[in-house]
Amino acid sequence: MNAAPADPLARERAHLTASRAALRAMREDVEALDIKDVTANWVNAEVLRGQIDERIKALADLAHTPLFFGRLDYLYAPGAEQAEGADGETFYIGRRHVHDAAGDPMVVDWRAPVSQPFYRASKKDPMDVALRRRFGYTGGDLTAYEDEHLTDPAEAEQVSKLLQQEIERPRVGPMRDIVATIQPEQDEIVRSGLAGSVCVQGGPGTGKTAVGLHRVAYLLYAHRERLARSGTLVIGPNRSFLHYIEQVLPALGELEVRQATVDDLVAHVEVRGTDDTAAAVVKGDARMAEVLRRAVRSHVTPPTEGVVVVRGSRRWRVPAYEVEEMVRELLDRDMRYGAAREALPQRIAHAVLVRMEQAGEAPDDRVQDAVARNAAVKAAVKAIWPPVDPAKLVHRLLSDGEFLAAQAAGVLTQEEQKAILWAKPPRTARSAKWSAADAVLVDEAADLVARTHSLGHVVLDEAQDLSPMQYRAVGRRCTTGSVTVLGDLAQGTTPWATRSWAEALGHLGKADAVVEELTAGFRVPREVIAYASRLLPAIAPGLTAVESVRQSPGSLVVRGVREADEDGASGSAGSDGSDGAGALVAAVLDACAASLRREGSVGLIAADARVPVLAAALDAAGVAYLAPGEETTPDVRLTLVPASLAKGLEYDYVVLDEPAAVVGGEPDERTGLRRLYVALTRAVSGLTVLHAAPLPEPLR
Numbered sequence: 001m002n003a004a005p006a007d008p009l010a011r012e013r014a015h016l017t018a019s020r021a022a023l024r025a026m027r028e029d030v031e032a033l034d035i036k037d038v039t040a041n042w043v044n045a046e047v048l049r050g051q052i053d054e055r056i057k058a059l060a061d062l063a064h065t066p067l068f069f070g071r072l073d074y075l076y077a078p079g080a081e082q083a084e085g086a087d088g089e090t091f092y093i094g095r096r097h098v099h100d101a102a103g104d105p106m107v108v109d110w111r112a113p114v115s116q117p118f119y120r121a122s123k124k125d126p127m128d129v130a131l132r133r134r135f136g137y138t139g140g141d142l143t144a145y146e147d148e149h150l151t152d153p154a155e156a157e158q159v160s161k162l163l164q165q166e167i168e169r170p171r172v173g174p175m176r177d178i179v180a181t182i183q184p185e186q187d188e189i190v191r192s193g194l195a196g197s198v199c200v201q202g203g204p205g206t207g208k209t210a211v212g213l214h215r216v217a218y219l220l221y222a223h224r225e226r227l228a229r230s231g232t233l234v235i236g237p238n239r240s241f242l243h244y245i246e247q248v249l250p251a252l253g254e255l256e257v258r259q260a261t262v263d264d265l266v267a268h269v270e271v272r273g274t275d276d277t278a279a280a281v282v283k284g285d286a287r288m289a290e291v292l293r294r295a296v297r298s299h300v301t302p303p304t305e306g307v308v309v310v311r312g313s314r315r316w317r318v319p320a321y322e323v324e325e326m327v328r329e330l331l332d333r334d335m336r337y338g339a340a341r342e343a344l345p346q347r348i349a350h351a352v353l354v355r356m357e358q359a360g361e362a363p364d365d366r367v368q369d370a371v372a373r374n375a376a377v378k379a380a381v382k383a384i385w386p387p388v389d390p391a392k393l394v395h396r397l398l399s400d401g402e403f404l405a406a407q408a409a410g411v412l413t414q415e416e417q418k419a420i421l422w423a424k425p426p427r428t429a430r431s432a433k434w435s436a437a438d439a440v441l442v443d444e445a446a447d448l449v450a451r452t453h454s455l456g457h458v459v460l461d462e463a464q465d466l467s468p469m470q471y472r473a474v475g476r477r478c479t480t481g482s483v484t485v486l487g488d489l490a491q492g493t494t495p496w497a498t499r500s501w502a503e504a505l506g507h508l509g510k511a512d513a514v515v516e517e518l519t520a521g522f523r524v525p526r527e528v529i530a531y532a533s534r535l536l537p538a539i540a541p542g543l544t545a546v547e548s549v550r551q552s553p554g555s556l557v558v559r560g561v562r563e564a565d566e567d568g569a570s571g572s573a574g575s576d577g578s579d580g581a582g583a584l585v586a587a588v589l590d591a592c593a594a595s596l597r598r599e600g601s602v603g604l605i606a607a608d609a610r611v612p613v614l615a616a617a618l619d620a621a622g623v624a625y626l627a628p629g630e631e632t633t634p635d636v637r638l639t640l641v642p643a644s645l646a647k648g649l650e651y652d653y654v655v656l657d658e659p660a661a662v663v664g665g666e667p668d669e670r671t672g673l674r675r676l677y678v679a680l681t682r683a684v685s686g687l688t689v690l691h692a693a694p695l696p697e698p699l700r
């Protein structure tokens with residue numbers, strides 16, 4: 001350490017150059033691999049070629065992604081006993097592992113155990129680390145560093161400037177990774193074990209999404225083989241959100257993680273219809289699971305006569321009571337309907353075999369299989385345990401009042417049954433206009449018939465909006481794996497929004513999950529979050545308000561606009577865009593223009609009903625804009641965001657149009673205020689609220 005150039009920055013730059021060269025050498029090694037001798041088989045060669053190409057891609061040196069962002073100087077070699085007096089070792093922490101020609105690490109993966117103190121060590125618990133160094137980059141160049149001497153009692157603990165810079169950096173384009181600045185309380189969640197499920201409650205911008213994605217990356221590193229076999233999945237609320245987050249995992253070198261919405265998961269039927277709220281609430285209620293269970297099992301009809309199998313010149317008869325016993329036993333075992341249906345012919349065949357043996361024959365397994373496939377046995381099974389088509393079953397439940405009444409007796413009230421019955425039942429399941437909630441019912445029925453494949457780990461984001469039946473749909477996709485649930489009770493905007501995490505975890509089948517809370521906010525400036533938090537007592541009493549770690553003073557502007565000919569008392573000036581909406585729209589356009597003069601992305605958020613008016617005004621003014629999830633470009637940085645799609649997204653500057661319309665767009669006030677809370681908490685650097693109607697009460 002002491003022989004190198006005196007200037008530490010020069011030394012670190014030299015290490016960066018050397019690491020880059022080492023990475024290049026690693027890539028060249030892979031590129032030079034000659035697989036001709038390894039495999040003569042064409043298919044194997046193709047597979048191997050594919051793997052090599054992936055590896056080459058993974059070893060690319062991305063100009064704008066620093067190869068390392070931190071350094072740890074250990075007091076002793078990690079793992080060595082202090083008494084041995086082992087030399088301290090230095091590790092550079094980066095997104096991936098890089099080694100030199102001798103195989104010694106030049107950069108270690110941020111997920112490796114030796115990297116952990118980079119995120120967790122403190123003056124109180126230095127974790128054997130003497131020096132923690134953070135690096136600052138400008139473009140691809142290493143331009144700064146910041147040291148903490150964790151074991152030096154004279155040095156005061158301080159907030160990292162590089163962290164501050166990172167969170168103040170303008171947000172253009174899709175979501176970025178946070179590997180360089182994961183905070184200790186976030187890291188605990190990221191690195192918690194694969195076996196346990198975790199639920200994170202956190203206010204807007206506390207890093208839930210970021211933490212969930214980094215957790216997947218961590219788990220893939222720590223349990224690569226197991227998860228490669230079982231699979232991982234990230235679930236988000238809608239397509240635009242998934243677009244927004246889709247580049248985080250690839251940037252961390254993880255290309256294999258599937259992303260889906262809950263609707264994608266249950267896409268057995270094409271969704272073309274919608275439900276009124278009353279129907280959707282009942283369809284999403286966990287009691288529907290019991291109704292469906294009964295409905296599926298109602299197909300089982302105990303036999304009235306025995307089964308007679310003719311083989312050669314002999315007839316074998318299994319009496320009705322004996323078959324009934326088999327049926328009862330299968331029902332009691334609570335197997336999947338389909339599995340039991342497959343087991344029944346074998347049971348009957350076995351009973352025939354026993355009779356053959358009693359008669360002195362010596363049948364073997366092949367005979368049992370043949371008997372199980374015998375036409376009489378098949379016919380009996382078809383009558384007793386007919387196949388069930390999940391979509392047809394749900395079609396019948398929602399069309400046939402008597403059938404529904406029989407299955408829902410004591411479970412759903414008559415009004416509830418009436419609420420979900422189709423007014424005009426479609427003739428067939430195929431012609432039905434299924435709703436999103438119906439698709440979840442079909443998924444539940446499908447799982448009763450045949451077990452759903454379980455993945456190794458599932459991350460469920462914006463979970464607070466799921467219905468109990470949707471939680472069940474997610475839960476059955478991780479019965480043998482674990483789940484990371486991310487959400488904020490204050491941001492629940494569905495009629496069935498989660499009231500308590502304990503309840504939600506019960507529906508997921510993960511009642512033993514640990515619930516963690518994140519309260520430090522990395523997105524929303526202090527002033528803005530304080531303003532939005534005024535809604536908390538009305539929308540989620542008891543939740544802790546977010547404590548912003550960001551500064552950006554002067555970031556909140558709230559401005560009333562007088563509509564020329566409106567009396568103001570109606571409170572809905574321009575909300576339908578009828579006529580006199582001019583002044584508010586003009587103010588909105590001005591605010592967008594002002595925001596666009598600054599650096600970074602701009603989101604114009606408005607009640608869904610006001611979006612067409614604003615779109616027309618932007619068009620008329622010749623201002624180009626995007627839809628949520630579309631990537632910003634240097635030329636187009638403005639996104640017009642319907643309030644219903646704002647969840648999970650963020651923009652450097654947000655212009656919020658007419659809060660009263662956002663609240664009024666929802667069926668009840670609490671949901672409306674929650675929608676407003678989401679809209680108020682999307683801004684990173686500045687929020688401008690413009691209103692012609694009076695502001696909702698808590699904001700006045």
Ligand SMILES: Nc1ncnc2c1ncn2[C@@H]1O[C@H](COP(=O)(O)OP(=O)(O)OP(=O)(O)O)[C@@H](O)[C@H]1O
Nearest residue numbers: 178181182183204205206207208209210522523648
């Ligand atoms: N440790 C961190 N270092 C730097 N940036 C961070 C950190 N944690 C979170 N962020 C940033 O803060 C912003 C908000 O994070 P994220 O979207 O994950 O929050 P969230 O809790 O999911 O918010 P919401 O409830 O609104 O969906 C993102 O830009 C994210 O990159």
